Amino acid sequence: MRDEREWIHALLDAGTPAGDVPSDDDDARLVKSYRSALALLEESRERAPEGFTASVMAALPDGVEAGWIDRLRSFWPDRGRWALPTLAGALATLILAAGLALFQRESTQGLVPVTFEVHAPDAQRVELVGSFTGWKPGQILLQGPDATGHWRATLRLPAGRHEYAYLLDGREWIADPEVAARRPDGFGRENAVIQL
Amino acid sequence: MPSRRCWVAAAVALLLTEPPLSWAGERPNAVPKVVRSEATRLVEEGTRAGVDRSRLEALVRRLSRAGLSAEASRQVLYPAFDAARTGLPSNVVLEKVEEGLLKKAAPLALAEASRRRLEALRRARKLLSAANLAPGSRRSQPLLLTTALALESGVTDQLLDATLDRAGGRSSSQVKSAVEAAEALWLAGLEPAIVEALAADCLNRNLKRADVLRVVRFAEEKKRQGMAGAAIREALWKAAGKAARPPAVMPRPAAPGVNSRDPSATPPGAPRAAAP
Numbered sequence: 262m263r264d265e266r267e268w269i270h271a272l273l274d275a276g277t278p279a280g281d282v283p284s285d286d287d288d289a290r291l292v293k294s295y296r297s298a299l300a301l302l303e304e305s306r307e308r309a310p311e312g313f314t315a316s317v318m319a320a321l322p323d324g325v326e327a328g329w330i331d332r333l334r335s336f337w338p339d340r341g342r343w344a345l346p347t348l349a350g351a352l353a354t355l356i357l358a359a360g361l362a363l364f365q366r367e368s369t370q371g372l373v374p375v376t377f378e379v380h381a382p383d384a385q386r387v388e389l390v391g392s393f394t395g396w397k398p399g400q401i402l403l404q405g406p407d408a409t410g411h412w413r414a415t416l417r418l419p420a421g422r423h424e425y426a427y428l429l430d431g432r433e434w435i436a437d438p439e440v441a442a443r444r445p446d447g448f449g450r451e452n453a454v455i456q457l
Numbered sequence: 458m459p460s461r462r463c464w465v466a467a468a469v470a471l472l473l474t475e476p477p478l479s480w481a482g483e484r485p486n487a488v489p490k491v492v493r494s495e496a497t498r499l500v501e502e503g504t505r506a507g508v509d510r511s512r513l514e515a516l517v518r519r520l521s522r523a524g525l526s527a528e529a530s531r532q533v534l535y536p537a538f539d540a541a542r543t544g545l546p547s548n549v550v551l552e553k554v555e556e557g558l559l560k561k562a563a564p565l566a567l568a569e570a571s572r573r574r575l576e577a578l579r580r581a582r583k584l585l586s587a588a589n590l591a592p593g594s595r596r597s598q599p600l601l602l603t604t605a606l607a608l609e610s611g612v613t614d615q616l617l618d619a620t621l622d623r624a625g626g627r628s629s630s631q632v633k634s635a636v637e638a639a640e641a642l643w644l645a646g647l648e649p650a651i652v653e654a655l656a657a658d659c660l661n662r663n664l665k666r667a668d669v670l671r672v673v674r675f676a677e678e679k680k681r682q683g684m685a686g687a688a689i690r691e692a693l694w695k696a697a698g699k700a701a702r703p704p705a706v707m708p709r710p711a712a713p714g715v716n717s718r719d720p721s722a723t724p725p726g727a728p729r730a731a732a733p
């Protein structure tokens with residue numbers, strides 16, 4: 262039975278049967294009726310009138326530009342609902358501009374190179390501690406001493422006012438003797454003050 | 458007899474597993490329960506006031522390690538709590554305490570420095586309010602801090618008041634630079650009238666920060682060379698091609714602790730900063 266069905270399907274799909282017509286009389290009659298139905302269907306197919314395709318194409322809008330304009334127009338809200346998208350766009354622009362300005366400020370007004378130098382020929386270790394290290398020790402060690410007994414460190418510090426002192430061998434505090442601005446630290450010593 | 462052996466074994470085991478009480482003080486984290494609860498209360502109080510919790514916890518631990526009692530720690534930290542409660546930046550008060558701890562300052566000196574920093578912040582806020590410079594806003598915080606530090610350095614309220622009065626129409630950064638210049642010139646030993654005049658010049662001439670720094674360096678250099686204040690100002694603007702009328706200079710009384718240095722003992726030079 263399955264073979265017969267396959268045969269019928271092949272007949273309907275391709276118009277020509279694959280293999281022999283089934284031998285059974287009923288099946289043969291069935292096939293015959295299918296064939297006549299198929300022939301009827303083919304005869305009843307209506308063909309499109311002459312020039313139909315040309316008339317449909319003529320009814321379509323002209324050119325590619327018109328399509329893009331319509332597409333763009335579809336993004337714009339109707340009935341005066343323009344305030345929200347406009348404000349959203351303005352806000353986004355503002356945020357972008359502010360972000361760029363902030364980034365510019367951080368990158369261009371950032372750090373100023375500065376060299377610290379102190380004469381301490383007898384010291385074994387010289388540290389620089391100040392407001393820029395949060396008064397935490399051990400972060401900036403000066404290199405030295407050189408042949409003249411000087412210790413030196415070059416840093417890049419944020420522009421502004423800074424207070425600092427040198428810590429010699431972990432126990433002796435001295436304010437930079439080479440800067441004009443020094444102030445009492447409130448603990449019986451002095452800090453140097455620099456402006457960058 | 459077996460029961461006595463058991464007791465001895467238990468006592469030996471106890472001795473081996475638990476160090477004697479006298480060792481407890483040598484353990485790094487050994488803080489008596491009473492002290493620990495006091496410290497916790499202090500941290501809670503500061504956090505409620507608005508102080509940064511983690512920084513406060515670290516500071517309380519350091520104060521405890523430095524041997525300060527709970528009451529002494531409270532005296533040291535209260536100005537920071539007060540600052541936070543009244544909308545002033547508490548972090549600069551804590552920074553002063555950290556500086557003092559690093560320099561192994563005595564508890565009384567720590568408390569005094571902390572209190573002085575709070576007092577300077579309050580005075581600065583008053584000055585900024587008088588000059589309509591919105592001391593409460595976040596944007597004016599750097600100016601508030603700069604003014605407070607200038608006051609702490611000994612610059613008078615009157616001088617800063619006169620400088621801030623000329624801030625109209627200038628940017629916050631320009632006003633801050635003028636106040637910093639006033640502090641630097643004051644610490645360099647110039648007369649108050651000259652300091653005030655130079656700070657006013659910076660604002661009146663609408664100078665940018667880089668130019669203000671040049672003014673300060675020029676004045677410091679000339680002061681080292683022994684030039685008088687009025688002459689420094691005249692030379693400065695002559696050098697700039699725009700001679701300013703010299704101000705009526707009132708002689709400045711010697712400020713103790715500020716002008717005590719011998720200018721000739723400070724050679725010019727470091728730190729050398731490149732132009733920003």
